[in-house]
Structures are given as C-alpha cells and as structure tokens.
Amino acid sequence: MRYAQSVADLVGDTPLVQLTRVTDGIAATVLAKVEYFNPGGSAKDRIARRIIDAAERDGLLGPGGTIVEPTSGNTGVGLALVAVQRGYRMVFVVPDKFAGAKVDVLKAYGAEVVVTETSVPPEDPRSYYSVADRLVREIPGAFKPNQFANSNGPLSHYETTGPEIWRDTDGRVTHFVAGIGTGGTITGTGRFLHEVSNSAVRVVGADPEGSIYSGGPLHGYLVEGVGEDFWPESYDPSVPDEIHRIPDAESFEMTRRLAREEGLLVGGSSGMAVVAALRTARGLPADAVVVVLLPDHGRGYLNRFYDDDWMRDHGFDVGPGPAASVTPTE
Numbered sequence: 001m002r003y004a005q006s007v008a009d010l011v012g013d014t015p016l017v018q019l020t021r022v023t024d025g026i027a028a029t030v031l032a033k034v035e036y037f038n039p040g041g042s043a044k045d046r047i048a049r050r051i052i053d054a055a056e057r058d059g060l061l062g063p064g065g066t067i068v069e070p071t072s073g074n075t076g077v078g079l080a081l082v083a084v085q086r087g088y089r090m091v092f093v094v095p096d097k098f099a100g101a102k103v104d105v106l107k108a109y110g111a112e113v114v115v116t117e118t119s120v121p122p123e124d125p126r127s128y129y130s131v132a133d134r135l136v137r138e139i140p141g142a143f144k145p146n147q148f149a150n151s152n153g154p155l156s157h158y159e160t161t162g163p164e165i166w167r168d169t170d171g172r173v174t175h176f177v178a179g180i181g182t183g184g185t186i187t188g189t190g191r192f193l194h195e196v197s198n199s200a201v202r203v204v205g206a207d208p209e210g211s212i213y214s215g216g217p218l219h220g221y222l223v224e225g226v227g228e229d230f231w232p233e234s235y236d237p238s239v240p241d242e243i244h245r246i247p248d249a250e251s252f253e254m255t256r257r258l259a260r261e262e263g264l265l266v267g268g269s270s271g272m273a274v275v276a277a278l279r280t281a282r283g284l285p286a287d288a289v290v291v292v293l294l295p296d297h298g299r300g301y302l303n304r305f306y307d308d309d310w311m312r313d314h315g316f317d318v319g320p321g322p323a324a325s326v327t328p329t330e
C-alpha cells in the first residue's frame with residue numbers, strides 16, 4: 001500500500017510544468033513550480049509545517065496548545081491543516097476588509113476567527129496586531145508563529161523548495177524568479193540555489209509597484225500576498241540579484257492569461273512573478289532554464305480579478321476574452 005501518514009506529509013514535492021503559450025518569442029525554457037499542488041493550496045503549507053514542528057521541538061507548543069496568528073489567507077490554511085491533525089486549537093485574527101470567503105475557509109477547518117477593525121493604526125488596541133498579541137498573552141499555552149519574523153519560514157524553503165528545483169532540473173536551472181511577501185520564499189530558495197550553484201543561478205524578485213522591496217514611492221496595490229510597507233526579518237535583501245517592479249494591471253492580465261492559455265488557475269501573485277520571469281527570459285539563449293514559482297490557486301480570487309466587472313470597476317482592461325459575453329437568442 002502506498003499512502004501518507006497524514007496530510008502534512010503531502011506538503012512539498014510540487015511539480016514543474018513548462019509554460020508554452022505565454023512564452024512566445026522566448027528561446028529559454030520557462031518552468032513554473034506550481035505550489036497549488038500542496039494540500040492547503042499554497043506554498044505557505046511549507047512554512048506552516050516547519051514552524052509547527054520547530055515549535056514542538058523547542059517546547060513552545062505542546063498538547064492542549066493554541067496557535068494564534070494574524071492571517072487571513074494562505075498561512076492560516078497551512079497552519080490549520082497541520083494543527084487539526086495534531087489536536088491544536090487555532091485562533092486567527094483577521095482584518096475586517098478580508099472577512100468573507102477566505103475567513104469561511106479557515107472556519108471550515110475548525111478555526112476560530114476574530115475579526116478586527118482595519119481602519120485603526122497598528123498601535124491601537126483594536127488593531128489586527130494588538131488583538132493577536134493580547135490573545136497570545138491571555139490564552140494559556142498559546143503560540144504565535146509570527147511568519148514575518150520566524151526563521152523557520154525561509155528555512156523551510158531552503159530545505160525543500162530549493163533542493164526540489166535543483167533536483168528536478170538536474171542542476172540546469174539558471175534563473176529563479178519569485179514574488180516577495182514575507183520574503184521567506186525568495187530568501188530560503190534563493191540562498192540554497194546560490195550555494196549549490198556557486199552563485200551561478202540568478203535570483204530574481206518580483207514586487208508590486210507601490211511596495212517597499214523595489215524602492216520608489218509606497219502606495220496601495222491590489223495584488224494579494226506580496227509586497228510590504230516595512231522590512232520584515234523573514235526577508236534577506238542580500239539574496240535577490242535583481243528585483244522587478246510590476247504594476248497590478250500587468251500582474252492581473254498575465255494571471256488571466258495563465259488560466260486561459262496555460263490552464264493554470266492561479267492567484268495574482270503568480271501572474272506577477274510570471275511577468276518578471278518573462279522579462280528575465282526574453283533574450284536569454286535556448287539553454288537557459290528559468291524557474292518561476294506560482295504561490296497559490298486561483299479559486300479564492302474568482303470574484304476579484306477573474307471577474308470582468310471587478311476588473312472594469314478597478315480601471316483594468318479586460319481585453320478580448322473567449323466568449324466573454326454570449327448574446328442570448330430569443
């Protein structure tokens with residue numbers, strides 16, 4: 001019999017698939033590492049498993065313990081699927097602007113969700129961060145993974161994502177491209193690939209226009225899961241060799257193309273990373289191998305950039321889509 005002992009054992013070992021339709025005019029091989037094959041649907045399952053394993057090992061989390069984390073998205077799902085198996089209580093603190101489908105997913109895993117006000121500054125006792133910190137103090141046996149400062153995040157990518165890419169390309173990868181959120185993915189994977197290739201692999205970051213990592217003025221943006229307005233400890237800025245600044249319009253256009261042309265229904269940060277990967281690949285010789293990491297599934301974004309009305313309402317061009325509207329006959 002061939003089976004996993006628990007769903008947490010299914011984290012990682014995600015496949016590489018070649019992009020063949022959006023790569024017109026490019027000689028290099030462009031391979032997508034599709035992280036939605038993780039059991040929680042995103043790359044965050046990797047950090048969740050390692051953070052929980054390390055907390056148990058270090059005695060920070062034990063029987064009867066509670067995991068408390070401010071997260072509304074993929075990290076919560078990853079933590080939940082590991083925590084459920086091991087009998088931990090989960091409390092996720094979510095800003096009210098994210099209430100909705102994502103919160104329902106966390107509840108479906110049996111998590112308790114505390115909704116906080118978005119429109120207060122971080123130091124306000126009602127804020128997302130303050131409420132999470134208070135719960136950690138008040139709940140006995142509480143553990144806060146703190147993905148923005150926990151070194152196990154980047155380490156999980158150093159130990160799994162990087163080696164998988166090196167193994168699956170037979171060491172022929174020449175460029176690695178990833179979006180930067182907490183920075184864990186690019187820091188851990190990029191560090192591994194630099195070390196194993198003697199820095200021959202070029203590590204390329206993708207950052208939404210308006211975020212801190214690529215410099216320039218800070219302003220809002222709509223792509224989710226990437227970009228920041230502060231420098232988290234989980235990110236080592238010495239790892240990327242270059243960083244591309246990608247406007248939302250390009251990220252969303254490419255994400256929609258990945259669904260319609262490659263059959264990859266992925267999140268907006270995946271489209272953003274592919275824009276940077278194609279900029280990188282253009283002009284490279286045929287023996288170059290560009291690996292781009294696609295962090296999550298697109299099903300959570302159906303009523304956002306996959307929706308033509310949402311796109312138009314936010315000023316984005318939807319372009320000619322197949323059968324975007326079919327006129328009914330009477």
Ligand code: PMP
Nearest residue numbers: 180181182183184185225269295
């Ligand atoms: N895309 C999505 C959808 C994410 O949830 C995240 C994690 N915040 C990222 C990209 C960026 O990954 P990292 O935090 O490792 O930089």
